[in-house]
Amino acid sequence: MIRLYYGSDTQKTHHVVQNILMPLFEQQQIRVEDKVIAELTDADWLDHEVFILGVPTWYYGELQSDWEAYFDHFKKLDFKGKTVALFGLGDQWGYDEWFIDGVGILAQSLLESGATLIGFWPTEGYQFQKSRALKNDNEFYGLALDEDNQYELTQERCERWVRLVLSDLETAGELALQRCGVAHTNQEN
Numbered sequence: 153m154i155r156l157y158y159g160s161d162t163q164k165t166h167h168v169v170q171n172i173l174m175p176l177f178e179q180q181q182i183r184v185e186d187k188v189i190a191e192l193t194d195a196d197w198l199d200h201e202v203f204i205l206g207v208p209t210w211y212y213g214e215l216q217s218d219w220e221a222y223f224d225h226f227k228k229l230d231f232k233g234k235t236v237a238l239f240g241l242g243d244q245w246g247y248d249e250w251f252i253d254g255v256g257i258l259a260q261s262l263l264e265s266g267a268t269l270i271g272f273w274p275t276e277g278y279q280f281q282k283s284r285a286l287k288n289d290n291e292f293y294g295l296a297l298d299e300d301n302q303y304e305l306t307q308e309r310c311e312r313w314v315r316l317v318l319s320d321l322e323t324a325g326e327l328a329l330q331r332c333g334v335a336h337t338n339q340e341n
């Protein structure tokens with residue numbers, strides 16, 4: 153089973169998780185258990201190997217408030233042997249120098265903690281000046297969603313990204329899929 157943990161201040165991330173991402177995984181017959189960051193305990197990281205983490209960016213490049221409160225503890229967790237896909241919500245026009253910075257902040261911490269990251273996402277189709285979420289000139293460390301300016305693209309972006317995450321898990325080997333309790337996926341790329 154995949155674990156999906158997220159924080160949300162104005163419920164946009166919550167909406168995307170509950171109404172788009174969870175149903176998409178369900179359609180693919182992938183079991184996903186979701187939880188908000190404020191309710192996490194250490195047991196939620198133990199004995200699980202595959203995670204999806206959702207983070208909106210707030211206040212000029214800061215993590216969403218629950219993530220912010222949790223972050224010092226998060227940095228101390230051991231992610232060796234764990235696979236993580238990130239997604240982030242932001243506003244590429246209103247905050248174009250900090251677009252989805254939260255994804256970059258989590259990515260950096262996860263890499264330092266030994267995680268394998270998957271689900272990198274092309275920067276094509278976005279307009280912004282700067283982002284800490286850039287892996288290179290062409291890719292973010294995770295899915296970028298902009299419910300403020302491009303909400304009409306969210307469903308399709310999520311559909312493509314879910315297929316990408318499942319394909320990356322397969323590429324990472326059956327092992328990663330077995331770790332999250334998935335034997336087969338029904339994807340059409």
Ligand SMILES: Cc1cc2nc3c(=O)[nH]c(=O)nc-3n(C[C@H](O)[C@H](O)[C@H](O)COP(=O)(O)O)c2cc1C
Pocket residue numbers: 159160161162163164165166208209210211212213214216241242243244247250251252253299300
């Ligand atoms: C005061 C304020 C500050 C924001 N700062 C950023 C920012 O630095 N970078 C960014 O990409 N988006 C920023 N945003 C946009 C939010 O990330 C976006 O609205 C997001 O969808 C909120 O998600 P949530 O409702 O799940 O918290 C900001 C929005 C507000 C209202």
